[in-house]
Amino acid sequence: MGNLEVISINFWNIVISLCNLLLIFLIVKKFLYAPVHKMLAERKAKIDGDYTAAAKAKADAEAQEAAYRQKLDGAKEEADALIKAAVADADRRSDEILSEAKEKADGILRRAETEADLEMKKAEEGIKTEIVGVSAALAEKLLGREIHEADHRVLIDDFLSEVGNSDDQRK
Numbered sequence: 001m002g003n004l005e006v007i008s009i010n011f012w013n014i015v016i017s018l019c020n021l022l023l024i025f026l027i028v029k030k031f032l033y034a035p036v037h038k039m040l041a042e043r044k045a046k047i048d049g050d051y052t053a054a055a056k057a058k059a060d061a062e063a064q065e066a067a068y069r070q071k072l073d074g075a076k077e078e079a080d081a082l083i084k085a086a087v088a089d090a091d092r093r094s095d096e097i098l099s100e101a102k103e104k105a106d107g108i109l110r111r112a113e114t115e116a117d118l119e120m121k122k123a124e125e126g127i128k129t130e131i132v133g134v135s136a137a138l139a140e141k142l143l144g145r146e147i148h149e150a151d152h153r154v155l156i157d158d159f160l161s162e163v164g165n166s167d168d169q170r171k
Contacts (some may be wrong), residue, residue: 132156
């Protein structure tokens with residue numbers, strides 16, 4: 001029966017083995033499982049904190065980007081408004097310059113016309129005076145006597161009026 005002792009079950013060996021197993025389990029749980037579990041929980045909390053911080057940083061970055069875009073749009077609108085104002089100012093100024101130039105040109109034309117009219121009247125008076133002198137001299141020679149200038153002037157003015165009227169009718 002020597003062989004059966006090897007296969008036989010010893011109750012006290014089983015109980016001692018179970019106690020050893022339980023003791024090893026408690027030692028491992030106390031010294032190994034608890035610190036490892038605590039370390040994993042801390043690590044998980046740290047990683048969760050990192051994720052939260054990253055999400056907050058991303059939200060802040062998106063908010064800043066939205067604010068910058070809004071500022072950029074505002075700056076673009078302001079630049080457009082400034083450009084429009086500058087163009088309107090330039091248009092207004094160019095209109096003022098053109099109107100001033102037109103007024104000056106009109107003034108110059110009016111003065112030139114006035115001067116031309118005066119020159120024309122002077123020339124007509126000069127021609128009349130010359131005609132009076134020549135006709136008086138001619139009339140004196142023809143009549144053989146002296147004609148007074150006043151009489152001569154009346155005759156010449158009548159003649160010139162008739163000549164002027166005939167020229168006006170031709171036109």
